[in-house]
Amino acid sequence: GDSVTQMEGPVTLSEEAFLTINCTYTATGYPSLFWYVQYPGEGLQLLLKATKADDKGSNKGFEATYRKETTSFHLEKGSVQVSDSAVYFCALRRGTGTASKLTFGTGTRLQVTL
Amino acid sequence: DGGITQSPKYLFRKEGQNVTLSCEQNLNHDAMYWYRQDPGQGLRLIYYSQIVNDFQKGDIAEGYSVSREKKESFPLTVTSAQKNPTAFYLCASLNAGVGEQFFGPGTRLTVL
Numbered sequence: 001g002d003s004v005t006q007m008e009g010p011v012t013l014s015e016e017a018f019l020t021i022n023c024t025y026t027a028t029g030y031p032s033l034f035w036y037v038q039y040p041g042e043g044l045q046l047l048l049k050a051t052k053a054d055d056k057g058s059n060k061g062f063e064a065t066y067r068k069e070t071t072s073f074h075l076e077k078g079s080v081q082v083s084d085s086a087v088y089f090c091a092l093r094r095g096t097g098t099a100s101k102l103t104f105g106t107g108t109r110l111q112v113t114l
Numbered sequence: 115d116g117g118i119t120q121s122p123k124y125l126f127r128k129e130g131q132n133v134t135l136s137c138e139q140n141l142n143h144d145a146m147y148w149y150r151q152d153p154g155q156g157l158r159l160i161y162y163s164q165i166v167n168d169f170q171k172g173d174i175a176e177g178y179s180v181s182r183e184k185k186e187s188f189p190l191t192v193t194s195a196q197k198n199p200t201a202f203y204l205c206a207s208l209n210a211g212v213g214e215q216f217f218g219p220g221t222r223l224t225v226l
Contacts, residue, residue: 032213043118043204043217044157051213089156097210098145098164101172106156 002027006090006105013080013112021075021108023064023090031092033057033066033073034102038087047075047088080112116141118218120205125223127192127199135190135221137205145208146188147215150174150201157204163188192223200225 007022025031032051036044048057050066050073057064062077073090090105118139127133139146145164149157159172163182177196182188192199205218 034214036217041220043120043219044206045217046214049214093213096213098208100208100213101147101159101162102157102215104156104158106154 002092002094002103004090004092004103004105006108009109011108011110015082015112015114016079019077019080021088023073023075023105025071025092027092027094029094031094034091035064035075036089036091038089044089082112082114085110085112118205118207118216120218120221122221125221127223127225129225130194132191132193135203137188137218138186139207140186141207141216143207143209145210147206148180148190149204149206151204152201199223
């Protein structure tokens with residue numbers, strides 16, 4: 001079945017440091033890939049997505065590139081801020097329409113300090 | 115503003131009691147979902163509904179029940195048969211046109 005593997009956290013960085021959170025997936029076909037962010041006590045918000053190989057999703061300074069050859073979708077940001085502290089979830093969706101479902105990774109907690 | 119609301123934010127239940135979590139959306143989305151979140155385990159799908167009066171079991175449906183009588187509403191009942199119900203519960207709906215799920219703020223259920 002489908003699965004998503006993320007690097008374990010917590011990831012602790014100083015403000016303005018470079019961020020990478022690794023995500024790899026296992027799925028047949030050509031899934032769409034997503035990064036969601038969850039701030040403490042809240043629901044998930046879509047951060048970025050990519051729907052086909054070599055697509056790059058970007059939002060709020062975060063980027064991730066859909067690499068089919070390595071089945072990866074690593075999240076990067078050039079300079080993190082304290083406000084980026086949250087839990088980040090990588091997810092995939094196979095299929096389209098209302099029958100499609102998301103498969104999530106276990107989440108990676110990011111802590112950014114001054 | 116369009117969005118998904120979940121209530122209550124915090125819920126306490128005694129063992130042996132059923133409890134119903136509310137989820138309402140005004141996004142005009144057909145599909146809705148319930149997830150359970152436990153520390154270190156990510157999100158797991160409980161039930162989902164593609165359309166009114168239809169729903170399917172997800173990966174961990176045992177001890178839960180749902181209904182979908184209206185497009186806007188997808189309540190989840192946690193029954194006494196659920197062995198370990200303490201968790202954070204998230205409701206979502208799908209914008210099928212762009213393939214994106216939108217999430218509510220969640221309900222934290224604690225069994226005393």
